[in-house]
Amino acid sequence: MAGLVAGFDKASEVVRHEHEAINSELSELEACLKALVCYSEVYADLSPVERLDRCGRRLQTTLPEHFRNEESTIFVDLETAFPRLQSFVQQMKRQHSDLQAGFDQFCHVLDEVDESNDVEQTICDLKQTGLDFTRAMMAHIATEESGLGGFAR
Numbered sequence: 001m002a003g004l005v006a007g008f009d010k011a012s013e014v015v016r017h018e019h020e021a022i023n024s025e026l027s028e029l030e031a032c033l034k035a036l037v038c039y040s041e042v043y044a045d046l047s048p049v050e051r052l053d054r055c056g057r058r059l060q061t062t063l064p065e066h067f068r069n070e071e072s073t074i075f076v077d078l079e080t081a082f083p084r085l086q087s088f089v090q091q092m093k094r095q096h097s098d099l100q101a102g103f104d105q106f107c108h109v110l111d112e113v114d115e116s117n118d119v120e121q122t123i124c125d126l127k128q129t130g131l132d133f134t135r136a137m138m139a140h141i142a143t144e145e146s147g148l149g150g151f152a153r
């Protein structure tokens with residue numbers, strides 16, 4: 001597409017691969033969160049929490065890397081080639097900071113599970129913050145993918 005720098009295709013391919021990897025982590029996260037039950041009788045089985053912990057740790061690295069990658073490559077290219085996309089890019093950047101805050105909140109609750117005095121409430125908070133983040137992140141990726149689809153060659 002005229003106006004886009006030569007590296008854009010390569011950069012958008014990298015972003016798409018990162019989206020696939022993150023989406024697969026989000027599916028795993030969502031499945032674990034749905035397996036969490038907010039009743040005190042079932043806390044003998046904390047295996048979904050352990051799976052959540054592993055998944056959360058991987059995302060602690062890949063998520064900020066992905067946001068940085070988009071903001072330093074394709075977003076710059078799109079804004080430069082198409083100034084009318086500036087508001088879309090700004091909106092995606094704001095979502096990055098909201099999503100990072102939501103994810104940090106989820107990780108904070110995850111860290112509290114072991115030492116909580118009220119495990120039932122903490123598990124409910126974990127489930128809610130986790131599902132809120134997962135759904136928002138999936139929607140964010142879907143928005144970017146449909147935006148990027150318009151620039152695919």
Ligand SMILES: [Fe+2]
Pocket residue numbers: 067070092096140144
């Ligand atoms: Fe993004």
Ligand SMILES: [Fe+2]
Pocket residue numbers: 015019066070140141144
């Ligand atoms: Fe993205």
